[in-house]
Amino acid sequence: MKFGPTETIKTINPDGSILFSLEQPLADFPEKITEKLHFWAEKTPDKTFIARRNSEGNWQELSYAETLRRVENIAQYLLNQEFTEDQTIVILSENSLEHALLVLASVHIGIAYTPISPPYSLVSDDFGKLKHCLALMTPKLIFAQDGKVYEKALNLAKTMFPDAEIISVTNTQYLDFAELLKIDATEKVQEAHDKISADTVAKILFTSGSTGLPKGVINTHGMWSANLQQISQTFAFMQTEPPVFVDWLPWNHTFGGNHNFGLALYNGGTLFIDDGKPTQKGIEKTVQNLREISPTAYFNVPKGFEMLIPYLENDTQLRENFFKNLRFFFYAGASLAQPIWNRLEELSEETTGKKVPIITGLGCTESGPSAMFAAWEGSFSGLLGVPVAGMKVKLVPDGDKLEARYHAPNVTKGYWRNPEATAQAFDEEGFYKTGDAVKFLDENNPSKGLVFDGRIAEDFKLSTGTWVNVGILKSKVLSAGSPIVQDVVIAGLDREYIGAILFLNPDACRKLANLSAETSNKEAYQHEEVQKYIDQLLIKLGENATGSASKIVKAVIAIEPPSIDLGEITDKGSLNQRAVLKHRAALVEEIYSV
Known part of the structure; x- marks a missing residue:
């Protein structure tokens, strides 16, 4: 398996800060994210891009060519609505084929959208965060997969924005999503696409709101494309071996929506939407999918790996199918306990005769998400690795710690309609201040990477x-x-x-x-x-x-x-x-x- 180079450059500045970067330069990347959809629709038109089980439990698959055709038709519908500059699209619900098509259609013609965390609509008692996000986005169109499931949230949205069009797929009293597919695309779709630049806003991803109300992180076309190129250079084999993912991670979060969804599109891969998740009930769906589909890379949060291990231990068919084509594991979102790490390595070695690498790194919503990776064998929990190509990491002393700050084409330009938060997020040299503390594994050999040293604000x-x-x-x-x-x-x-x-x-x-x-x-x-x-x-x-x-x-x-x-x-x-x-x-x- 081919990973990218890891040789680095470390420079100590007169003020005591350290600049840390990868020797390998960042290769060219598309100015617009859906250029890749056009590319693969021409090169591999019949290949499955995305799939999800339907209500009967069968996989419903969309090829690259069919995806592009539907995206262009939906884009025409959106153009017909005559969005103004301050109007956006809001998606309230979970991952789905329709969600994917609406996302690609909106970015294809330069309409900003946001996927809002479903728990804000389904779990919250007071809809406080949902109200905040809706007010900030001023939507002209609101989408929910199931009109009944999201009925209370949609009623709230309709109260706040009575002129907004509401679209759903099932149990709908609103506009049926199927109607959008009946619109024939015109040359105006391509004209709108041609006007997009790398600086055009593609999406707004809301932070978790852990220190207050959620902030909307601006994701431009160039930012998203740059990070996908950086990740693809790190996982170099994906550029010649299109990946296969079985993935549940939510698209309202940068890990699932930018990283995983984006990587499949960028490299001509296939994404099987997993309707499971790391819960007592949801893990059964994940296991069923992994019995049928062999991923080439598997992404999850530590809890997901922890819940999967007993099934891998007790189900030979699952274990063999899961490891058959697997090139690496990747985790993020929290620390992976070393016993879980060790057991994954043991199971892979017992099944394949060799350890499947476990990879992690460091990033955030503001870096789209990836800033550094430990993409080599022999890593361990807490090792963050080295910066991605084109990323300058500045390590700034803060007491006895070093804060990591980022400057790169994959770093956000700021927060949506929040100039005060934007100004506070960057230092005088334009580096984004992460609040993450890091340190070198080996001061004399920086290419061995950085390790996590906590959060500056938590200590x-x-x-x-x-x-x-x-x-x-x-x-x-x-x-x-x-x-x-x-x-x-x-x-x-x-x-x-x-x-x-x-x-x-x-x-x-x-x-x-x-x-x-x-x-x-x-x-x-x-x-x-x-x-x-x-x-x-x-x-x-x-x-x-x-x-x-x-x-x-x-x-x-x-x-x-x-x-x-x-x-x-x-x-x-x-x-x-x-x-x-x-x-x-x-x-x-x-x-x-x-």
């Missing part, structure tokens, strides 16, 4: 004045506590010692305590076997601690799951440290009560 001092590195400590807890401990928030600001709020895996707790599936989460968490496990975990962590800055003295269990309305959890499933500490002040006080 705090104990009352003794000792700094606590939250990111590193969290990683140790999750690695040692897997699979019982699902996530953790570290407490201790201005306190004498470190405490922890633990979010547990209820199924793993029930299994440990030999309880039935009907047992409540609270009862499972409070079982003596689980309590004993947590006590032993703290002892184990304490034995490896090097001082007060790395020793957790007391932990409490959060009975209630994290709340999306309160900003405690992001779309990726990772926890927001500050929001949890704020809204669970009673648990914090319990940690420090005598």
Whole structure:
């Protein structure tokens, strides 16, 4: 398998900052993202671009040629609506073929769109974040896959924007999506496409809103195309071997929507939409799909890998089909516990005779998403790797840490209709300030890459004045506590010692305590076997601690799951440290009560 080169350039500036980049230059990339749709529709017209199971459970596939034809017809419909410059398209629902077609049609003719996180419509009690996103986007057209499922959210949208057209596919009292496909494209579609430049806004991706209301990250055509070229140079084999993905990651997030969806299109690959997800019910759908489709690369969040492992261990057919064409794993969104990492390597070696590489990196919504990769064998959890081609990473001292800042064609120009946040996000040299702390694995050999060193804003001092590195400590807890401990928030600001709020895996707790599936989460968490496990975990962590800055003295269990309305959890499933500490002040006080 061919990965891109990893030789780097490291320069120390007079002010103490460090410039870090890849020697390999960034190759040319398309000015417009749908140039790739045109290219593959001509080169491989009959090849499947995207597929999803229909209501009967059969794969409904769209070839590149058919995708382009439908995209152009939908684009004509959109042109007929005469969008003004301040009007956009809003998508409320999950991944689907219709979602994909509407996305490609809108960017093909230069109409900005945004996919809004479905939980804002389906899980939220007050629709606070949905209202905010809708108001910021001023939509002329709103799409939801199922009119009944999204009825409450659509009613809200209609109240806010009574003139907006609402479109759905099933259970619709609105315009049927099928009507858009009946419009014949004219030369005006190509004329609109020709006017697009690299600076034209393609989409707005909202941040999780973990530190307030979500901010809309501007994604231009050039930004998206540049990052796909950077990723393709990293995973060099994709440029000659079109990838096959089986993927559930949501398109309202940059990992699923920019990285995975984009990579399939950019390299003439095939994307099978997985309607499963890492939940007790959803994992069954994922497994069914992986029994049938052999991916060449598999992307997931750590929780997804954790839930998949028992199925791979117990199902020979699944295991053999899954590993048959697999070139690498890729995870993001949170730290992958080392025991999970080790078991994936063991299973791949048992099945294929060799370890399938596990790859990660670092990025964010503002970098579209990828900024660096550890794309080589022998990496480990926490290793971030080296910058992508064309990316300048500036490492700026902040106390005893180095903050990573980005400057590259794949970095956003700012936040949608939010000049104040845009101004605060960049330094005086135009570098985007990530807030991520990193350090070199080997100061004398920078090409060995950077490792994660926590978040600048998360770290705090104990009352003794000792700094606590939250990111590193969290990683140790999750690695040692897997699979019982699902996530953790570290407490201790201005306190004498470190405490922890633990979010547990209820199924793993029930299994440990030999309880039935009907047992409540609270009862499972409070079982003596689980309590004993947590006590032993703290002892184990304490034995490896090097001082007060790395020793957790007391932990409490959060009975209630994290709340999306309160900003405690992001779309990726990772926890927001500050929001949890704020809204669970009673648990914090319990940690420090005598």
